[in-house]
Structures are given as structure tokens and as C-alpha cells.
Amino acid sequence: MKYAITSAIVTRSWISDTPDEVEHPPIPLGLNEMTVPRVTIVLSISTLLLLISSSVWLALSAISFLEDLDETFGSNEIELLEMEGRWVWEVDLLFDTCRSREDSWNWPSNLSDQDDTFLYPGELECDWEHQGEGDGASVVVYNRGGTDLDLLLEINGEGVIFSESGENNIIINQIGANESKFLEIILQEDIEDRGVSIIASHTSVMQAEVRLDVQIYRGPQEKDVHIGESDSVEVEYTVWNYDTGDELDSGTWIESAGEPRWSIEGFGWSVIGLDIDNDRGSGMPVIDTGTSHITLLPPPIGYGNSEGHELQHTWLKFELKLERALATD
DSSP states (O other): OOOHHHHHHHHHHHHHOOHHHHHHOOOHIIIIIIIHHHHHHHHHHHHHHHHHHHHHHHHHHHHHHHHHHHHHOOOOOHHEEEETTSSEEEEEESSSOEEEEEGGOOOOGGGGGGOOSSSSSOOOEEEEOOTTTTTTEEEEEOOOOOOOOEEEEESSSSEEEEETSSEEEEEEEEOOOOOOEEEEEEESSSSEEEEEEEEEEEEEEETOEEEEEEEEEOOOOOOOOOOOOOEEEEEEEEEEETTTEEEEEEEEEEEEEEEOOOOOOOHHHHHHOOOOOOTTTTTTSSOOOOOEEEEEOOOGGGTTTTOOOOOTTTOOOEEEEEEEEOOOO
């Protein structure tokens, strides 16, 4: 009896009035299999919605940025850059040595009688006879359209740079409608005979480009002093009506290259490219060492801006002879 009571007491201490399945409930199998995937799905959907909203925001921001960029660099609408089947700008070398590029068009018998918007029927190729390393020439870009232009000019070929940038490329901004832009190019080496191209392309429509081919060759004499922008010179000049051959005027003129004192904008730029020996035309005894050349000026850089002038629509042919290159400080 003694042993039975002891056994009963021990056994009683381990007995609970609460069923075992209630006190220690089993973990449902579904919690392991389903709860984690559901959370993952909810998180994935939230992430996807966040990504979609972020993408929409980025797209709207990109559109706004492109619109701002378009306002900064000018219109990308190609139709604004085209007229009569051509890009609205022309590129010219002032020397009277130009012709149809690749014989793609015929030179007009009378340039002043053209009714077209453009000065020339197409792109040009020109000859440049130089007098040694450091010689220069004037390039002009005409905007024949009704909107401002931002252009990138590049020289495709070795040995020639733009004086303003010191490189073979330059960006020119805001060429106004029906305005012109002059640029001086300079030889970096004594070229025997070489062809280069000057390509003027729109800064935001790069496929829109106009090309000027220039054949460069050495002249019979090499000179020491080459007239460039801002140099002061004394020149003899004769000017003709290009189409009729009538002589209009002649005389002597003191000019600052690239900064014309006449109402003829292209006259000062016509002086660039003249050359002379180190005596600068003031040696004793006086020796004639200055060179001469002929330039052709369309109306926009002639008297075209002089409303009502009798030569407003006349193409001017200038022969310039360098008499003296004035000493500079």
C-alpha cells in the first residue's frame, strides 16, 4: 500500500486538467507552405507598382528635358531647315575662283537675275592660291531661311584651321534669318597641292549639312607677311558689276581687315589673304611686293542691306592690290 500511494502522488503531478492538444496546439502545416509565398506576392506587386510609377515619372522628366533642350538648341523640325529641296544655308569662299561642286549644276548666265531664294543653285568648290604657311582666306555662311541657325563647321583635311577657335572645328550660334557670318581660315603648313572640305552641319540635326570643297595650292611666290583679321592695310581696288562687266569704281582705301569701314560688309573680309614682304610696302627704294586677288561679293555682303541703293541687287567683283601693310603695336 505504501508503494501504491507514492506512485499515485508522482503520477498526479504530471496530469493537467487541459487537454494536451489545447495546451500545446500543433502548428498548422499551411502556415509553412502558404504564408511566406503570400507575403512575397504582395511585396512583388508593390515593387512592380513602384517601378511602373517610377518609369512613368522618368519618362515625363525625359520628355520635359528634351523639350527644354529643343528650346535651347533650336528647332529639330527638319521642315524648318529645308527650303526648295535644300538646307537653308550656303557656304562660300570669297575668292572669285568658285564653280559648281562636282558639276552638279550649271552656273547662271546672270547671277543678279535669279529669282530663287538661294544665291547659288547648289554647293560650291573653290580654288585657293596661297603664298606660304600662315596665309589666310575668308569663308562666309549665308542663312537664307526664316529662323536662327546654330551650326557646327568642321574642316575635313589637314593643315587648315579656323583662326577664331584655333582648331579645325567651330560652333557658330544664332546666325539670324537672312544674315551672314564670316570666318577666317589659316594655313598651318606650306601646302603644295591638297583638297579639303568645309562642312557646315546643324548642331541638333547632324544629317543636315552643306559642304564646300576647297582646292589649295602654292602660288608662284612665298611672302613673309600675311594679312589677317584686324590688320590695317592700304589697298588699291577696282570694282565691277560682275554680270555686266561694267567698272563701277576704283581708288585707294585704308581698311582694317574683317572690320569694313564701307557699307559693303564683304569688302573688309576681301582683304584677308593678301600678302607682302617684310618691308610692308614702305622700303626705300619703294619695291612693289604686295600681292593681288579677286573676290566675288553677293548682294547680302555688298549693297544688299542698303535699301533703295542702285546696286542693292548687284553682284560685285573686286580686284584688290596690297600697297602697304601698316605696322601694328
